[in-house]
């Protein structure tokens with residue numbers, strides 16, 4: 438392979454390494470955020486449970502008051518009934534009987550209120566159970582994620598270190614001038630930095646490059662930039678030939694069959 442093609446190849450490899458570095462950095466950024474989001478959801482569920490408990494406490498107090506009222510009313514009604522038996526004056530009798538009607542109506546209202554309250558309590562208790570189940574699940578999930586977070590970050594940092602070392606190694610045959618250019622574009626542009634030109638169109642920005650530049654990259658002697666997007670460009674067909682040769686080489690390689698591998702122990 439010519440030095441030019443070797444350099445292009447190394448730049449493309451450099452890009453692969455940078456893609457991996459990008460993914461690892463993203464993992465480093467997102468892993469703590471995932472835990473944070475989970476913790477927020479857990480806190481929200483806790484707050485919801487507290488709200489329902491407040492409501493329930495309120496309703497239980499209301500229920501107690503209603504029970505007491507009803508007890509009072511029933512006792513008073515009983516007393517009035519026995520009093521009514523002793524009344525001989527018809528005017529007094531009418532007055533008392535009217536008062537008792539009122540008391541009975543009030544008792545009935547209170548009883549209906551109590552039934553409605555019981556229903557509402559039962560609804561809130563169901564909601565509470567539901568929220569508690571969600572909270573318990575989140576708690577387990579959160580504990581697991583918190584525990585593995587440190588491991589995840591350590592693994593990512595190790596990977597990053599490894600990739601940074603590879604990054605330094607890759608592109609050693611590329612002139613510094615080009616490497617600086619690569620880094621310059623890398624810092625400023627959306628991925629990717631180096632792209633093939635297909636049918637004289639830059640695949641980075643999808644705009645045709647000038648014929649003179651196209652002739653130059655076909656010559657394959659110097660690394661050029663797309664005049665439009667500034668990405669480093671190369672002629673796709675330079676590498677199509679190479680891919681085909683690599684494919685052929687792979688096909689000619691003897692294949693390894695499962696029988697050739699020593700799997701005896703793991704099968705038992």
Ligand SMILES: [Zn+2]
Nearest residue numbers: 639642663666
């Ligand atoms: Zn371009």
